[in-house]
Amino acid sequence: xxxxxxxxxxxxxxxxxxxxxxxxxxxxxxxxxxxxxxxxxxxxxxxxxxxxxxxxxxxxxxxxxxxxxxxxxxxxxxxxxxxxxxxxxxxxxxxxxxxxxxxxxxxxxxxxxxxxxxxxxxxxxxxxxxxxxxxxxxxxxxxxxxxxxxxxxxxxxxxxxxxxxxxxxxxxxxxxxxxxxxxxxxxxxxxxxxxxxxxxxxxxxxxxxxxxxxxxxxxxxxxxxxxxxxxxxxxxxxxxxxxxxxxxxxxxxxxxxxx
Numbered sequence: 001x002x003x004x005x006x007x008x009x010x011x012x013x014x015x016x017x018x019x020x021x022x023x024x025x026x027x028x029x030x031x032x033x034x035x036x037x038x039x040x041x042x043x044x045x046x047x048x049x050x051x052x053x054x055x056x057x058x059x060x061x062x063x064x065x066x067x068x069x070x071x072x073x074x075x076x077x078x079x080x081x082x083x084x085x086x087x088x089x090x091x092x093x094x095x096x097x098x099x100x101x102x103x104x105x106x107x108x109x110x111x112x113x114x115x116x117x118x119x120x121x122x123x124x125x126x127x128x129x130x131x132x133x134x135x136x137x138x139x140x141x142x143x144x145x146x147x148x149x150x151x152x153x154x155x156x157x158x159x160x161x162x163x164x165x166x167x168x169x170x171x172x173x174x175x176x177x178x179x180x181x182x183x184x185x186x187x188x189x190x191x192x193x194x195x196x197x198x199x200x201x202x203x204x205x206x207x208x209x210x211x212x213x214x215x216x217x218x219x220x221x222x223x224x225x226x227x228x229x230x231x232x233x234x235x236x237x238x239x240x241x242x243x244x245x246x247x248x249x250x251x252x253x254x255x256x257x258x259x
Contacts (some may be wrong), residue, residue, distance in 0.1 A: 008102070043204070045164025048079035048157055051255065058256075064095020072253040075109075076151035076162065083116050084110035089213060091125065103131045105141035108239050112150055115216045126240070141241035152246035158205040165203040172236060 043050035055070035055179055074082035088105035090099045104125045111118040129137065146152065201211040 008126055019033055024208075045160055047160055048074050048076070048077040048082070051077070052079050052082045052085075054255075054258065056084065059085065059094075062095075064089065066256045068095065069253060069255050073255045075148045076153060076250075076252050077157040078148075078150055080110045080113065080115060080212075081120065083107075083148065084121070085124075087121070089214065100129055102140060102144075103135040104129060104133070104137040105144050107143055108137075108141060110146060112239065113213065113216075114238065115218070138241055142244040145239075145241055146244045146247045147250045149244075149246060152250065153250045154209070155248055161203055161205050161208060 029044040051070045053076035055067045055074060058064075058067035058070055068086065071085045073087075075086060083106055087103045087110060088094070089096065090106060091103035092098070104122065107122040107125050108116060111122045120152070126134070201207045
């Protein structure tokens with residue numbers, strides 16, 4: 001059976017979140033690799049990144065039940081890498097019985113925006129399913145899309161971004177000028193350049209999702225053992241799962257206490 005796990009881990013954990021934006025001279029720093037941003041409370045406005053990061057930590061520590069719950073919360077806020085990790089956990093039976101039908105449904109969801117890494121894994125999954133698994137994947141996938149698909153999840157994430165953006169200190173247009181942020185750490189006070197914290201690509205929903213698309217559409221990854229090479233060609237179906245009514249008001253999944 002093809003070894004899918006190394007690729008998805010490379011996509012979700014090792015890939016730096018760095019994008020090149022034409023309208024600005026330099027890309028924003030990767031929040032998950034920038035401790036000063038995290039210490040300043042950056043993740044409170046980015047529930048997708050926050051719970052993906054906590055899920056990655058739990059997964060590495062083999063706390064699979066916690067990892068699944070944390071990835072589910074990130075997925076609830078439209079995080080495609082977290083949705084791909086849920087698919088992998090079902091496919092590999094990480095802390096749960098293997099369920100290849102649900103794995104396909106989740107990977108189909110992770111590929112919803114056409115991200116090539118997830119779309120390639122989705123097609124590998126589909127090729128490995130038997131007829132009964134395919135039928136169940138399509139039947140059960142609608143409920144997953146209704147709660148976690150972009151039609152329901154992105155408005156939730158957008159609300160969090162706008163809510164956090166309102167707290168920006170500066171002009172009404174969001175310009176922060178020479179503003180700095182001071183935070184207290186165990187080693188004393190630390191000052192952060194506010195222009196990094198308040199980069200528009202972190203807080204404007206349209207720019208945020210455009211940045212995510214730049215990062216994930218064609219990710220560059222290193223050497224990964226994934227079995228035989230497979231090309232995702234133009235014309236690959238965006239989704240085999242029938243469209244469903246989004247559950248925008250669904251309650252968020254429960255998560256374990258934060259460390």
